[in-house]
Amino acid sequence: VKPAVTAVAINRHIAKVGLVGVPDAPGVAALLFSRLSQRGINVDLVFQALSHDHLNDIAFTVEDKDAAAAEEVARACLPDVNGRDVVVDRSVAKVSAVGSGMLGRPGVAAGVFQALAGAGINIQMIGTSEVKISCIVARDKAEHALRRIHQAFLLDEGQAVIED
Amino acid sequence: VKPAVTAVAINRHIAKVGLVGVPDAPGVAALLFSRLSQRGINVDLVFQALSHDHLNDIAFTVEDKDAAAAEEVARACLPDVNGRDVVVDRSVAKVSAVGSGMLGRPGVAAGVFQALAGAGINIQMIGTSEVKISCIVARDKAEHALRRIHQAFLLDEGQAVIED
Ligand SMILES: C[C@@H](O)[C@H](N)C(=O)O
Numbered sequence: 001v002k003p004a005v006t007a008v009a010i011n012r013h014i015a016k017v018g019l020v021g022v023p024d025a026p027g028v029a030a031l032l033f034s035r036l037s038q039r040g041i042n043v044d045l046v047f048q049a050l051s052h053d054h055l056n057d058i059a060f061t062v063e064d065k066d067a068a069a070a071e072e073v074a075r076a077c078l079p080d081v082n083g084r085d086v087v088v089d090r091s092v093a094k095v096s097a098v099g100s101g102m103l104g105r106p107g108v109a110a111g112v113f114q115a116l117a118g119a120g121i122n123i124q125m126i127g128t129s130e131v132k133i134s135c136i137v138a139r140d141k142a143e144h145a146l147r148r149i150h151q152a153f154l155l156d157e158g159q160a161v162i163e164d
Numbered sequence: 165v166k167p168a169v170t171a172v173a174i175n176r177h178i179a180k181v182g183l184v185g186v187p188d189a190p191g192v193a194a195l196l197f198s199r200l201s202q203r204g205i206n207v208d209l210v211f212q213a214l215s216h217d218h219l220n221d222i223a224f225t226v227e228d229k230d231a232a233a234a235e236e237v238a239r240a241c242l243p244d245v246n247g248r249d250v251v252v253d254r255s256v257a258k259v260s261a262v263g264s265g266m267l268g269r270p271g272v273a274a275g276v277f278q279a280l281a282g283a284g285i286n287i288q289m290i291g292t293s294e295v296k297i298s299c300i301v302a303r304d305k306a307e308h309a310l311r312r313i314h315q316a317f318l319l320d321e322g323q324a325v326i327e328d
């Protein structure tokens with residue numbers, strides 16, 4: 001049986017930026033990401049979950065070096081999309097568990113989340129694909145998170161990567 | 165220059181389930197996904213963005229056939245995690261634009277979002293990876309979304325897939 005998780009990596013050079021309380025209406029995401037791209041800002045991951053009362057948040061991660069510019073762009077968008085606030089956290093990290101057919105295998109996500117929970121590491125944001133589960137955590141917890149997932153999935157040295 | 169988007173696919177046999185207003189504290193995601201996995205439910209994508217006042221939402225998608233069971237599991241978790249509500253929407257679809265190095269290329273996400281915005285298609289949730297941008301939209305908009313992205317990125321017939 002192919003192992004569920006074949007590697008875990010952390011990236012401690014990312015920042016979280018969020019546009020809070022934007023109308024859940026067509027065009028809002030398009031406007032934000034068009035302006036980010038016009039500024040040449042590379043977006044790492046995008047996180048948008050449930051809306052409430054026709055409002056939603058759009059969060060994304062960028063490289064540390066782009067955090068100031070990304071915040072400027074987000075703040076400039078606020079009035080144009082009638083959004084409520086912008087939040088920025090430059091003390092985060094991305095922890096990614098890589099595998100194959102992960103989400104088709106019940107239990108892999110649970111295993112990743114349990115590895116972090118058991119160490120008291122809070123999962124701030126979650127993004128997934130068929131081959132990767134990414135958790136945004138506090139930067140000072142990232143290395144511990146790496147070890148926890150490494151242990152939980154019995155990985156060897158080369159499979160736990162600090163991607164900074 | 166390698167094209168940014170090489171295929172677009174829709175899946176109209178998925179349902180959205182969300183756990184609303186759960187404590188943003190270690191162990192909550194682990195509990196939910198452990199219980200889903202114990203029930204043998206395959207999770208497609210997981211969506212968790214910004215927390216507010218130490219509360220967050222955790223949304224995920226499952227195959228239609230697992231929607232009832234997933235809702236049961238989520239509701240059973242509510243008291244154990246001190247969550248506020250469960251939401252379910254069985255009339256959604258996933259629209260995925262596939263490429264390579266997508267998020268390292270500013271403008272690709274904007275292009276996908278603009279393609280949908282231009283047709284008045286609301287993006288309910290967003291999940292990304294380096295090779296895929298997935299948008300959850302209303303099921304009755306999915307085919308139009310497929311055509312819009314197909315046109316926007318000049319894809320040929322074989323690159324626009326109905327994955328149902
Ligand atoms: C919130 C944002 O994603 C909005 N729903 C849009 O479609 O642009």
Ligand SMILES: C[C@@H](O)[C@H](N)C(=O)O
Pocket residue numbers: 117121122123124186187188189190191192193194212220221222
């Ligand atoms: C909301 C949920 O993800 C919580 N932060 C946890 O770590 O489990």
